Amino acid sequence: xxxxxxxxxxxxxxxxxxxxxxxxxxxxxxxxxxxxxxxxxxxxxxxxxxxxxxxxxxxxxxxxxxxxxxxxxxxxxxxxxxxxxxxxxxxxxxxxxxxxxxxxxxxxxxxxxxxxxxxxxxxxxxxxxxxxxxxxxxxxxxxxxxxxxxxxxxxxxxxxxxxxxxxxxxxxxxxxxxxxxxxxxxxxxxxxxxxxxxxxxxxxxxxxxxxxxxxxxxxxxxxxxxxxxxxxxxxxxxxxxxxxxxxxxxxxxxxxxxxxxxxxxxxxxxxxxxxxxxxxxxxxxxxxxxxxxxxxxxxxxxxxxxxxxxxxxxxxxxxxxxxxxxxxxxxxxxxxxxxxxxxxxxxxxxxxxxxxxxxxxxxxxxxxxxxxxxxxxxxxxxxxxxxxxxxxxxxxxxxxxxxxxxxxxxxxxxxxxxxxxxxxxxxxxxxxxxxxxxxxxxxxxxxxxxxxxxxxxxxxxxxxxxxxxxxxxxxxxxxxxxxxxxxxxxxxxxxxxxxxxxxxxxxxxxxxxxxxxxxxxxxxxxxxxxxxxxxxxxxxxxxxxxxxxxxxxxxxxxxxxxxxxxxxxxxxxxxxxxxxxxxxxxxxxxxxxxxxxxxxxx
Numbered sequence: 207x208x209x210x211x212x213x214x215x216x217x218x219x220x221x222x223x224x225x226x227x228x229x230x231x232x233x234x235x236x237x238x239x240x241x242x243x244x245x246x247x248x249x250x251x252x253x254x255x256x257x258x259x260x261x262x263x264x265x266x267x268x269x270x271x272x273x274x275x276x277x278x279x280x281x282x283x284x285x286x287x288x289x290x291x292x293x294x295x296x297x298x299x300x301x302x303x304x305x306x307x308x309x310x311x312x313x314x315x316x317x318x319x320x321x322x323x324x325x326x327x328x329x330x331x332x333x334x335x336x337x338x339x340x341x342x343x344x345x346x347x348x349x350x351x352x353x354x355x356x357x358x359x360x361x362x363x364x365x366x367x368x369x370x371x372x373x374x375x376x377x378x379x380x381x382x383x384x385x386x387x388x389x390x391x392x393x394x395x396x397x398x399x400x401x402x403x404x405x406x407x408x409x410x411x412x413x414x415x416x417x418x419x420x421x422x423x424x425x426x427x428x429x430x431x432x433x434x435x436x437x438x439x440x441x442x443x444x445x446x447x448x449x450x451x452x453x454x455x456x457x458x459x460x461x462x463x464x465x466x467x468x469x470x471x472x473x474x475x476x477x478x479x480x481x482x483x484x485x486x487x488x489x490x491x492x493x494x495x496x497x498x499x500x501x502x503x504x505x506x507x508x509x510x511x512x513x514x515x516x517x518x519x520x521x522x523x524x525x526x527x528x529x530x531x532x533x534x535x536x537x538x539x540x541x542x543x544x545x546x547x548x549x550x551x552x553x554x555x556x557x558x559x560x561x562x563x564x565x566x567x568x569x570x571x572x573x574x575x576x577x578x579x580x581x582x583x584x585x586x587x588x589x590x591x592x593x594x595x596x597x598x599x600x601x602x603x604x605x606x607x608x609x610x611x612x613x614x615x616x617x618x619x620x621x622x623x624x625x626x627x628x629x630x631x632x633x634x635x636x637x638x639x640x641x642x643x644x645x646x647x648x649x650x651x652x653x654x655x656x657x658x659x660x661x662x663x664x665x666x667x668x669x670x671x672x673x674x675x676x677x678x679x680x681x682x683x684x685x686x687x688x689x690x691x692x693x694x695x696x697x698x699x700x701x702x703x704x705x706x707x708x709x710x711x712x713x714x715x716x717x718x719x720x721x722x723x724x725x726x727x728x729x730x731x732x733x734x735x736x737x738x739x740x741x742x743x744x745x746x747x748x749x750x751x752x753x754x755x756x757x758x759x760x761x762x763x764x765x766x767x768x769x770x771x772x773x774x775x776x777x778x779x780x781x782x783x784x785x786x787x788x789x790x791x792x793x794x795x796x797x798x799x800x801x802x803x804x805x806x807x808x
Contacts, residue, residue, distance in 0.1 A: 288386030296321030321395030428568035436576030502693030507727025524552030533693030619643025
């Protein structure tokens with residue numbers, strides 16, 4: 207059975223996809239069928255609506271491949287049979303390392319048919335980046351102990367050689383999809399609702415890899431909450447379109463699984479397609495008449511920054527009903543400017559829906575009310591810092607900061623704000639956000655100690671700071687010092703350890719901090735390292751080495767690398783880095799470099 211592929215253009219002059227030329231009537235609400243596992247869901251959809259569209263897959267050449275439920279079931283069954291021939295059985299872990307593609311979802315559902323437990327990770331970067339990819343993967347392999355890695359067909363040999371080098375003979379077997387996909391089929395394993403459906407690594411973790419356990423029951427419960435987000439139920443005529451990687455919970459669960467569990471088609475494009483040309487995302491919404499899309503704040507900001515009027519000629523965003531904004535802090539300016547810029551292209555005035563969640567809750571924990579204006583709270587920065595109270599002040603006050611409401615807890619779930627002593631705080635009192643409900647995970651896979659750190663009496667201590675007003679949640683900061691970049695979490699200690707290993711950098715005298723950047727809508731990464739060197743050429747080469755070390759361990763290049771003399775980095779009496787003071791130092795340094803103008807702030 208052949209897939210249907212159509213060559214389209216995502217830019218001025220674009221035509222609608224043949225399936226989406228005419229607007230569909232709203233139709234009935236999209237609901238979950240009577241199933242309790244993803245394996246049952248696949249069997250149900252392939253039987254009840256075999257010709258219906260499961261998904262559209264857009265590649266870098268802007269070809270759109272249409273996959274039906276019948277085809278998904280056929281190919282997933284063949285792939286499952288191939289895995290079974292390799293000795294895969296219920297409960298075995300399978301690592302899926304592929305680009306966004308039909309094959310990645312076929313592999314995911316092949317595991318559901320087998321009762322195996324898939325875990326999605328980034329695709330291998332062939333060439334010079336392969337070694338760094340492997341080093342980031344090793345901690346995850348040690349946690350999961352998978353029996354097989356399924357990857358791109360052209361990467362099998364190189365991945366096999368690399369894992370042999372890094373792990374020796376204890377490495378998992380490595381397979382390509384075509385190699386596994388012969389003849390045969392596998393009926394759905396009779397999994398139970400409480401069985402693990404998949405494992406999701408918390409975003410950005412590589413030093414201490416933590417895999418979140420997700421049961422079928424928790425997934426279906428949270429997917430139901432997502433599809434009813436903000437009090438507005440998804441419709442059968444909807445189409446969810448996204449570009450986030452599927453190893454990200456917003457890409458896998460919010461965008462993909464929440465859609466297909468409700469019989470709503472999903473359209474997926476590679477992250478690189480968006481990053482290289484952000485308006486490609488918006489044109490895909492135009493071509494496929496997309497109505498729902500999830501993205502971090504920085505994505506909307508990047509569309510604004512890269513916007514060119516000639517590239518948007520003829521763009522029609524009137525089908526876009528809900529623009530979810532989550533995975534990182536939601537910036538009021540981004541929401542306002544995006545809405546203003548694209549209102550001329552049909553983007554609805556109240557389409558934005560700020561949200562809050564995390565993999566430990568499957569994905570979703572709170573949503574703003576759909577179809578209503580975003581709520582922005584203007585408060586005193588100094589009062590929040592000094593006594594932990596969100597005190598309203600005028601918007602034009604010098605001390606004013608704006609915090610966007612991410613709404614109320616999703617159906618059947620609860621949110622609290624707690625003080626350092628564990629006491630539940632009152633309205634407008636800042637503390638740690640705690641969550642509870644049927645979507646709550648049971649723990650990190652094979653990591654009871656890390657589980658005990660965050661689970662207290664069936665409440666999840668999120669590590670995020672916030673406050674409540676009239677039952678609505680406002681996220682104001684982080685208890686821990688994670689750096690959030692493009693919706694992904696990055697641990698500063700990992701970067702600091704890598705930089706400390708660079709010759710001529712003082713051991714333990716490195717600080718990594720995040721700086722909110724109003725231009726990009728996400729965080730800049732700043733690295734400060736101490737050295738006794740002062741020669742300009744030596745310092746230039748040192749900064750290059752530091753930049754490369756950060757890229758190696760995190761996959762990102764820092765935005766600011768600052769060499770400083772000994773005893774510059776502020777520390778406590780016990781030797782811990784005072785990160786707030788480091789941020790102040792970086793801001794002063796940047797202001798001096800730019801003639802007193804500070805382009806970033808915290």
